[in-house]
Amino acid sequence: MDGTLVDSEPYWMRAETELVGSFGGTWTHADCMQLVGSGLWNSAAILQSHGVEMPADAIVAWLTSRVQEQLAEGGIPWRPGARELLQELKTAGIPTALVTMSVERMARQVADLVDFSGLAAFDTIVAGDMVTESKPHPEAYLTAARTLGVDPARCIAIEDSVPGVASAVASGALTIAVPHQIDLPESADYVRWPSLAGRGVADLLALFASRETPLTPTTSEDTVTV
Template identity: 40%
Template sequence: MTSSIPVVDTRMTQGPGLKAVLLDMDGTLVDTEGIWWAAESEVFADLGHVLDETHRSVVIGGPMSRSVGHLITATGTTATLAELMLAINVRFEKLIARGVPLMPGARRLLTELAAHDIPTALVSASHRRTIDVMLRTLGAENFAFTVAGDEVTRTKPDPEPYLTAAGRLGADPASCVVVEDTLTGVASAEAAGCRVVAVPSLVPIPAAPGRTVVGSLEELSVPFLRALSSRVH
């Protein structure tokens, strides 16, 4: 989905504070939270378990091992964590094979960041194979690199993913702005010392010191992010 908001004139964006923008993927740039739930529901249905919608808000936004572990406990299935994670990833990849919808404003934001040479990285709890499929829609050229959940020792909400990304860019985490859609991702970024813009997808996220909450990516621009990074904590 492409926003109608134009790329901002570079003369408006000069400022020393912003060194990098680190972006979450699922629910932030791509509208996949419902697709993940469909994949999980289908896999568990194949095993004879109907997932109650009440579990949906529990499993979004966190590491897959935690989400699937919760569903194992909730259903009492005898399938193992490894078996289920593989099955859900395979099902998800089939569902997104024809492409995935972007969140409103995502394409315009990525285009604007690239136009102003803002170092940008994708930091996700999803596995490498899933990210690589997603990059067909998002465009690998929009990111200096991507960090996958199965490429770090501890994934979100641990700060390691964002510390890893900032380190690879040679940037102080305090000079990086992170865009996230879940409390799990926000917790990871804040623990790493980054500025955070929260764009809640399914679960509300309260405002907090050092955290800005917006309604959609349509509200973000390079001048907005630069102004955010220059604020005193």
Template identity: 40%
Template sequence: MVSVAESGVVALRAVLWDMDGTLLESEQLWDVGMRALSLHLGGPMSERTRLATVGGPLDLSVWRTFDGLGLDPTPDEQVAAEAWLNAYMAELFAQGLPWRPGARDALGAVRDAGVPQVLVTNTGRQLCEVALDTLGREHFVYSVCGDEVAAGKPDPAPYRRAAELLGVDPAQCLAVEDSHTGAAAADAAGCAVLVVPSLVEVPVSPRRVFRDSLVGVSVADLRDVHASVGVCA
């Protein structure tokens, strides 16, 4: 592992991509799925509950759905609801996943430039594998899924795991995120963050640079974003 102290320069060594809402329009599908789960469990989902579940780990989002309905699930009910949601989402994902604007070209440009890319998602491995059919596995040297780390975003574990797999310092990585939850995870891991909001507003922070979309984004732009944050390890 090359430490920042040894290299002396915090150069961009990798781009770490969030999936839902950043690369794919799948947050819209999660919106359908979360609302369907709420109805399945007993009633419509409030906007407050919906916003609290954007970008979060699946188990926590399911628990918040129960909680939003005033329900306190048993462990068996929680597990059954998670399985229901996973099966529902697998059907939606299998019907096809649209790209977010500019995301496909950005992935290709980074790959062509020889900068390693990792997919870092709270979505579980099973659904992630369906999504990788759309994304193209060839773009990523690794993928880190929500069910493969000790805690999902907003915990920094997924981003730390990605950096560890690459053998680089998180400060040498640029994370690309659309949600508060995801940006908080990347922030806490020590990455610079390019935020391209989708469903929810994301608060500003010294490590975050905002952009309306990925349309026209170049590798030079990503290097500039990373450099402008001036991450110090």
């Protein structure tokens, strides 16, 4: 979600800076970058090491609420092409899952703000407080595929961060890396697109067609998770 569909990383960075500053500390852009794509409880431990004297759960709750406030004030800052691709997937009837390390209440806020003429933005949501292991562990993506009743190998995962890409690749999903805040180098493990702008269902189907290993789907539907 953050950085792939929604350009919410600046909101997180502002919240982190405010929180560390409230304890008299300094939080740099480099500090912000090391948290991109990380699980919130992992991030909380790093913030504690920078002087934030709060329990991890309280840090996660404060950051989430602060980012939600900014989303409510500014609306959804969509990444280029993300809304259009998601809408095309919904129109085509392709199941979608939102896989994010943000907590469920924030993920649902974003999903609820998406208006597709009565269509739910996602068929399922797997958030950071719904899994035991955060990205780069594949649990979140495996959970999404299992909930949708599909083989992970029949899924396409779209990610923007190093932990996110690692999680998606480890799950067995065909992974598209779309760099945003952090560069993601070319790799044989995933496909790298500079942007989702101009990309549609036909582009996703072409990736399956070009995949070297023949796939045996467990259902007739392909799936996209982000």
